[in-house]
Amino acid sequence: MPSNIFQFSSPATFYPLAGRLVPWFSVIAIILIAVGLYMSFFVAPTDYKQGEGYRIIFVHVPAAWMSMLIYLVMAGWSIVGLVFNARLSAMMAQALAPTGAMFTFVALWTGAFWGKPMWGTWWVWDARITSELILLFLYLGYIALIGSIDDRRRGDRAGAILLLVGVVNIPIIYFSVEWWNTLHQGSTIKMNAQTIMDETMLVTMLIMACGFWAYSIAVALIRVRQIILQREHHASWVREIIGDQA
């Protein structure tokens, strides 16, 4: 067991650690999402204005949170990677990207499903929706950029710069409902004021959000293990693992 947490920045020590963490986060994710979905369909009360259709927010809002949060985490890993020149941080950013893109797409898609009965339209060119769409393009651009650079070191650092440039978009998404007075409603959950929302609804949403957190961590760890094996295939410890499985 390494005595110092920084020793986990080496792929060789991180690989087994990630392997031990994956089952825990997978189980937590399955339990929380199952409980969250049950509560959102059967426990949370019917909304007095929007009826049953509002229940999609229990997926929509946590997915939108995750889409922004994962981008920030990737940008954070990019800073770590550029400053300390650590290989693993670029691998973490790369492992998170597909999950982030998926949550961005889910946020947009569930928003469209909610928008059709409530607003009467699948899509509006509102500030928050447009900036969330840009976020999806940023994720896809990042994936395309690192995919098309053969030199790993250059790809890691080019991806890091792209992520840091795109980070400007995150506060724009977050504050868009306050800065522009367009169709998307303002946030109901506030840090600094009383939440104007039924308590059961709030709890359900938080359970779903924690479930999505656990899911993201589990999937990212599984993916980063594959990336480590691919990239470090020349190292002797990887040869041993691959040899064991073959």
Next chain:
Amino acid sequence: MLNALFWIIRRDLIIAMRRRTNILTTLLFFIIVVSLFPLAIGPEIATLRLIAPGVVWVGALLASMLALSQLFEADYQDGSLEHIILSPQPLSLLVLGKVIAHWLITGLPLAIVSPILGLQYALSNDVLLIMIYALMLGTPILSLLGAIGAALTLGLHSGGVLLALLVLPLYIPVLIFGAGAIEATASGLGGMAHLSMLGAMLLVALIATPFATAAALRIVSD
């Protein structure tokens, strides 16, 4: 420091003047794209007035993006980019000089010819004036942001298409406020708020983007 800036602007302008067709192709592309829309949509004046801001700006975006590949490519191929990176002057300053020269060659001509294209769309004089202002403020932002993408994709096989994927999403705010300024003036609301936003974005881009571009160029030359 300022000498180095002026020197690199002068150098890039001289090189561009020796190969004048490159300047003209970007401009011609812009003119042709903008002229295609009335042919495709039909010559009704009310419709043309409505779509003019969007068409001009999308044309400017595409023209600016296509011109980006020339920004570092020649210097990268003949090795002078290495020398620019190794020079004792700050790289971000030299990058800024290259971007300014690039804008003078590709962005400024677009802004200058845009009123003639606006006449094709039957825009009134005050709207034409705002359109020039908006393009004057907006196209340098396009060059500055695009330079980051151009540096990141330098020397890659799939460079051109990838560049579009990276750069066009970053262009969207400029498109919104640039076209918004023209549209707001045309509908009588006044475009000054949009122009102020474009000006603010230009200032931020002037300060921030040369550092990102310089960092991206250093990666390439490693």
